[in-house]
Amino acid sequence: MRATPNLLAKGFLGRSVDELKRLSDIVFKLEGIKGPSGPYQLFNFHAADSVNDCKVMSDVNIGGVSTAHLDWVPPPAPSQTSSHPKGHARFHGTISTQLPKDRPDIKRTGFAAFRTHDRGATIFGRSLWNIDPYTYLALRVKTDGRAYFVNVQTEGVVPTDLHQHRLFTKKPGEWETVLIRWNDFVRTNHGFVVEPQTEIMREKVKSVGIGLTDRIPGPFEMCIERVWATNDLSETDAVGDPAAPGEKGDLKTKQGQKVGWGQK
Numbered sequence: 001m002r003a004t005p006n007l008l009a010k011g012f013l014g015r016s017v018d019e020l021k022r023l024s025d026i027v028f029k030l031e032g033i034k035g036p037s038g039p040y041q042l043f044n045f046h047a048a049d050s051v052n053d054c055k056v057m058s059d060v061n062i063g064g065v066s067t068a069h070l071d072w073v074p075p076p077a078p079s080q081t082s083s084h085p086k087g088h089a090r091f092h093g094t095i096s097t098q099l100p101k102d103r104p105d106i107k108r109t110g111f112a113a114f115r116t117h118d119r120g121a122t123i124f125g126r127s128l129w130n131i132d133p134y135t136y137l138a139l140r141v142k143t144d145g146r147a148y149f150v151n152v153q154t155e156g157v158v159p160t161d162l163h164q165h166r167l168f169t170k171k172p173g174e175w176e177t178v179l180i181r182w183n184d185f186v187r188t189n190h191g192f193v194v195e196p197q198t199e200i201m202r203e204k205v206k207s208v209g210i211g212l213t214d215r216i217p218g219p220f221e222m223c224i225e226r227v228w229a230t231n232d233l234s235e236t237d238a239v240g241d242p243a244a245p246g247e248k249g250d251l252k253t254k255q256g257q258k259v260g261w262g263q264k
Contacts, residue, residue, distance in 0.1 A: 039138070039228045039229065039230040039232065039235070040129075040131065040133075040134060040228060040229040040230070041226065041227075041228045042116075042129055042131075042208060042227045042228055042229060043116055043208070043226070043227055044225065044226035044227070045072060045087060045088045045089040045224060045225060045226065046075075046086055046087045046088075046225075046226070047087065048072050048074070048087070050072065050087075050089070051070050051071065051072045051089050053116055053117055054070055054089075054114050054115060054116055054117065054209070055114065055115055055116075055117055056068050056069065056070045056112075056113075056114045057112070057113045057114065057115075058093065058111065058112040058113070059096075059109040059110060059111050059112075062100070062103065062106055062109070063099075063100030063102070063103045063106055063109075064096065064098065064099075064100060064106075064109035064110070065096045065098050065109075066093065066094060066095050066096045066109065066110060066111065066112050067093040067094045067112070068091070068092075068093040068112035068113070068114065069090075069091070069092055069093055070089055070090070070091050070114050071089065071090045071092070072087060072088075072089055072090075073087060073088050073089065073090050073223065074087050075087045084142075084175050084225070086225055087225075088223050088224060088225040089223065089224050089225075090221065090222075090223050091114055091210065091220075091221070091222050091223070091224065092219070092220060092221040092222075093112050093219070093220060094217075094218065094219050094220070095110050095111070095112060095212065095214075095215065095216060095217055095218060095219075095220060096109065096110060096217055097109055097110040097215050097217055108215075110213070110214075110215035110216075110217070111211065111212065111213045111215070112211070112212050112220070113151065113209055113210065113211030113212065114209050114210060114211075115151060115153070115207045115208065115209025115210075116207045116208055116209060117207070118206050118207060119206055119207075128155065128203070128204045128205060128206050129205040129206070129229075130202070130203045130204075130205070131182060131200075131202050131205055131229040132202040132203050133231075134182065134229035134230060134231055135181060135182065135183075135230075135231050136179040136180060136181055136182065136229065136230050136231065136233075136236075137150065137152070137179070137180045137181075137182060137208070137227070137228075137229060138177060138178070138179050138180075138227065138228050138229070138230045138235055138236065139167070139177070139178050139180075139224065139226075139227050140175065140176075140177050140224065140225040140226050140227075141167070141169065141175070141176065141177075141178060141222060141223065141224045141225070142173065142174060142175045142176070142222065142223040142224075143167070143169045143172055143173075143222040143223075144172055144173070144220060144221050144222060145169070145172030145173075146212060146214055146216070146220055146222075147166065147212070147213075147214040148166070148167040148210050148211065148212050148222060149164050149165065149166060149167060149210065149211045149212070149213060150164065150165050150166075150167050150180060150185075150208070150209075150210055151163070151164055151207075151208070151209045151210065151211055152164075152185055152200060152205060152207070152208055153205075153206055153207045153208075153209075154200055154201040154204045154205050154206060155201065155204040155206055156201055156204075158189065158194075160189055160190065161187055161188070161189050161194065162187075162188050162189070163185035163186065163187050163188070163200050164185060164186055164188050165180050165184055165185045165186065167180075167210065175223075175225075177235055177236045178236065179230070179233065179235070179236040182199075182200055182202065182229075183199060185200055191213070208227055210222070210224070
């Protein structure tokens with residue numbers, strides 16, 4: 001039997017090699033017995049082509065006029081001093097709540113988001129992130145202080161389910177590392193909390209992204225360097241809890257009740 005050209009493509013072979021290395025490390029380091037020996041990188045924006053691994057979305061897809069862009073920002077030249085010496089991505093645009101005139105069925109606009117593309121196949125099967133050995137999702141970000149959400153999608157029973165959590169930052173305009181407990185993510189579908197709640201399928205994470213749904217008209221901008229799974233609290237500037245316990249955001253149940261973060 002001959003392999004198809006797609007299976008012989010560099011992307012397929014490269015993903016297979018990476019997966020083999022990851023599985024080999026687990027065996028050789030006895031991580032299945034001792035637990036993980038270090039953080040597990042999910043993705044980063046250190047290289048210029050890294051933004052191509054993400055999909056950018058906004059309400060333009062349903063007739064809205066919000067804009068969203070994901071641009072790569074190169075690292076500073078060696079001669080320049082910088083508090084952030086690595087390449088990163090800049091997620092920016094403008095939020096508008098203007099409704100499309102020719103779509104009376106659309107009652108709500110004003111969102112923008114990006115997420116990683118679904119991971120491709122490998123010789124071992126579909127490439128998915130297994131974050132089961134880790135307690136936290138970590139993000140290195142610089143935000144404008146708006147109410148961003150972190151979105152996680154898995155190979156669950158309902159394909160449109162998202163697990164979401166507010167991205168609470170404490171230093172707008174500055175780089176910081178935020179940790180969010182995997183168990184604190186809330187299962188949602190089309191913007192509403194789903195009952196009964198179920199935990200993330202930790203062995204089958206297929207994409208991670210960030211969205212802005214505060215519906216406040218005007219420009220937005222946030223920068224992100226990398227995302228990884230970890231058990232090390234010393235890596236963070238702030239664990240992802242709100243400054244005020246019980247702070248509520250735009251995420252609601254189908255009964256209209258807002259989610260109170262930090263009151264689980």
